[in-house]
Amino acid sequence: MENLKKIVSFFFEITHLKRLKRSGWSLLGIEKTDSVAEHCFVAAQIAYLLAKMEKADAEHAAVITLFHDNGEARIADLNLVQNYYLKAKKAEKRAFFDQIKSLPSSEDLWCLFKEFEEGVTSEAIIAKDADRLELAVQAKCYLDMGSNKSVQNWIERVRSLLKTKSARHLLNVVEESNMNEWWRTVKGIREERKKVEHILGKSM
Numbered sequence: 001m002e003n004l005k006k007i008v009s010f011f012f013e014i015t016h017l018k019r020l021k022r023s024g025w026s027l028l029g030i031e032k033t034d035s036v037a038e039h040c041f042v043a044a045q046i047a048y049l050l051a052k053m054e055k056a057d058a059e060h061a062a063v064i065t066l067f068h069d070n071g072e073a074r075i076a077d078l079n080l081v082q083n084y085y086l087k088a089k090k091a092e093k094r095a096f097f098d099q100i101k102s103l104p105s106s107e108d109l110w111c112l113f114k115e116f117e118e119g120v121t122s123e124a125i126i127a128k129d130a131d132r133l134e135l136a137v138q139a140k141c142y143l144d145m146g147s148n149k150s151v152q153n154w155i156e157r158v159r160s161l162l163k164t165k166s167a168r169h170l171l172n173v174v175e176e177s178n179m180n181e182w183w184r185t186v187k188g189i190r191e192e193r194k195k196v197e198h199i200l201g202k203s204m
Helices: 002-019 024-028 036-053 060-065 080-086 088-100 106-118 122-144 151-161 163-178 187-204
Strands: none
Touching: 002 036, 024 080, 024 122, 024 151, 024 163, 036 122, 036 163, 060 106, 060 122, 080 088, 088 106, 106 122, 122 151, 151 163, 151 187
């Protein structure tokens, strides 16, 4: 029963990541930002597909990415300025270790965290690229919604940090795309738009 209680406590702790906002965007004056949990959810799926493109272990890359920010539940998501002064890496490492030490397969989870931090294996490199690529995708969304043009600087920073060829190619397409294309090009919606445009054209 005690072990089950510790597992459930962990569930509640990582649920807190849904309420924890990504703080970096606030430096650019963006108020309604995504949460740490939302970031990890998207980044993990990016990692899976990126690993497939790079012919690496997709499941492993996705799992690394899924767990990499868990420590922020205890120390918060620190932006670039805060991290410069507080040197959060050591604190996040300790927070993650304390989180998982009573969980099943805690050693495996600890290895995932260290693998991401060391960034040596193909899967860890891909996980880091996915983490950064998700930030670029979110930045492009903010740009398309009319946010501060300074967001573009963050995309350029991501470009300078990406390691894999596939991630760099994907970033180019991200910049060329619009956040609304995915639903505008759904077949039924596309046909309906053409009908409306045809009717409006006739009425002019």
